Amino acid sequence: MTHTDPVTPGTHTHGKRAAAPKAPWYASVPGLRLFMTPMAPDTTLLTGEDDTAPGATGVARRAVDVPPFSRPGSVLRSSTGAAARGWYAPKLAGAPTTTRQAEILNTGIIGAPTGIEGVVNGTDNLSSTMISHDAPTAYNATPRKVTSPNVIIFGTVGSGKSSFTKTVMVMRPLLLRNHRAVVFDKKDEGGEGEYARLTRRMGAEPLRFDPDGSGTRFNLIDPLIVRGTGLQGQMLLINAVARIARDDTAATEWEEKATRYALQQMFEQRQDTTRVSTTTDLMPYLGTVPLDQELSEGARERFHQAGLSIRFGLENLLETYAGVFDGETSKSVDLSHKLTTFDISQLPDSGPAIPTVMAIGNMWLMGRLREERGYITNVIYEEGWHMIGGPSAQLVKSNQKLSRSLGISNVFVMHKGTDIPMDSPGYAVVQEAQTVYAFRQDRPEDARWAQETFNFAPDTAQTLMGLNPGNCIFKTGSKPEAHIHHVRSDWEIEVTNTDSAMAAGEAAAKD
Ligand SMILES: Nc1ncnc2c1ncn2[C@@H]1O[C@H](COP(=O)(O)OP(=O)(O)O)[C@@H](O)[C@H]1O
Numbered sequence: 001m002t003h004t005d006p007v008t009p010g011t012h013t014h015g016k017r018a019a020a021p022k023a024p025w026y027a028s029v030p031g032l033r034l035f036m037t038p039m040a041p042d043t044t045l046l047t048g049e050d051d052t053a054p055g056a057t058g059v060a061r062r063a064v065d066v067p068p069f070s071r072p073g074s075v076l077r078s079s080t081g082a083a084a085r086g087w088y089a090p091k092l093a094g095a096p097t098t099t100r101q102a103e104i105l106n107t108g109i110i111g112a113p114t115g116i117e118g119v120v121n122g123t124d125n126l127s128s129t130m131i132s133h134d135a136p137t138a139y140n141a142t143p144r145k146v147t148s149p150n151v152i153i154f155g156t157v158g159s160g161k162s163s164f165t166k167t168v169m170v171m172r173p174l175l176l177r178n179h180r181a182v183v184f185d186k187k188d189e190g191g192e193g194e195y196a197r198l199t200r201r202m203g204a205e206p207l208r209f210d211p212d213g214s215g216t217r218f219n220l221i222d223p224l225i226v227r228g229t230g231l232q233g234q235m236l237l238i239n240a241v242a243r244i245a246r247d248d249t250a251a252t253e254w255e256e257k258a259t260r261y262a263l264q265q266m267f268e269q270r271q272d273t274t275r276v277s278t279t280t281d282l283m284p285y286l287g288t289v290p291l292d293q294e295l296s297e298g299a300r301e302r303f304h305q306a307g308l309s310i311r312f313g314l315e316n317l318l319e320t321y322a323g324v325f326d327g328e329t330s331k332s333v334d335l336s337h338k339l340t341t342f343d344i345s346q347l348p349d350s351g352p353a354i355p356t357v358m359a360i361g362n363m364w365l366m367g368r369l370r371e372e373r374g375y376i377t378n379v380i381y382e383e384g385w386h387m388i389g390g391p392s393a394q395l396v397k398s399n400q401k402l403s404r405s406l407g408i409s410n411v412f413v414m415h416k417g418t419d420i421p422m423d424s425p426g427y428a429v430v431q432e433a434q435t436v437y438a439f440r441q442d443r444p445e446d447a448r449w450a451q452e453t454f455n456f457a458p459d460t461a462q463t464l465m466g467l468n469p470g471n472c473i474f475k476t477g478s479k480p481e482a483h484i485h486h487v488r489s490d491w492e493i494e495v496t497n498t499d500s501a502m503a504a505g506e507a508a509a510k511d
């Protein structure tokens, strides 16, 4: 021997396996084999495949070092004759144990938290069973499993919300009959929204909104809005948009009255025109005062000013985003595909444009869906905070009943909930949603908000802060929450991974 490896005394076998216990004489006699005591499996070596190879220390590994989960379970007798005579029992006797020790091996079987209806979400971490849920399917079940088809998905940046939303709220439900999806795509990924690739793979082109006027337009007073939600709905929308445009200043009673009057006048006087009314057409009517009412000089002046104040707010919006809100709704805005994507990723992050597009889009949808019943439509608001954290929340809340009857399932995706005041209509919308997916939260106060709002178990707040990407706390109806892992197929990973898109973009840039 040339090497001088340190060798533990007693374990060095000089190139030989540790001697196996000798088999008793009756081991080879057919009838008597039955009485043989169980033998320990062959020992294996720690280093090297071949114990005779130079350098192999030949340290024997005991059988207990084999991890228990790699064992195949009880080895049964293979002899059919013995089995037929009632000797069909495990070949190896189990380890002797006390009842106390065995208790841990006989814990109650953990049931699957969901049934098999809807779409596959992933696996439950506790029972390792499949989690299957689709909010509209659960809502339409008889008896209803949830009282609202709305969904809340939240978690910090990079926690896996969008990947989850793309697969579980868009791609998978679209395989179901009469399901479609509408997405407000907020996140910019190399010059367009993050759903652009997915939308094209589904055979459609995203509807791109661009402040420079080269993209899609939305008309604040699109005829579908009045047809869908009536004058009241149209009023709500104008008030919400005026509020967004005026830095969250709510309309006063006077302003509401002046807006209603302006709308009525406009619809009356323009009913014979063939062209669709636009926001610009409404402007001159805002600030007009009813002639037939007994108003004092002061009141007339106040009414006039109230109308003007709404007008100035809207005019500001029109001037800044003429290319987005001025004129009729683009002809391309329709639901002709299973997936409709409103790409708002190029609109500025702050300011009124994004919440206004979302608010008009929401109202437009109600009108559009009235024409085509029998569908289930998942409407996804990425950065849904714009919709339920601000002035538009009242719209969503007021339209809850109508949107349910039209088969809409609103999906609000956001980072955290602490921005939504407890006494706001947005908080009511959040509480009303019966399906919640909570991804990682970074701040204790955000985790606590989630725990309190959705009535999670007290220690879930801590769990929320330690979740890995793709893991979330899932809660539906009044059932207890489950810790689940979202599982994607290879194809879904390719389509949903934002990192891979970025990596591909970088590679392309280098070429
Ligand atoms: N189910 C999952 N399993 C493993 N990794 C995931 C999973 N979902 C997302 N990720 C990883 O997390 C990254 C960020 O996901 P994304 O959905 O964009 O997060 P968010 O929208 O919350 O910012 C993905 O690109 C992917 O690498």
Ligand SMILES: [Mg+2]
Pocket: 161, 162, 163, 187
């Ligand atoms: Mg995202």
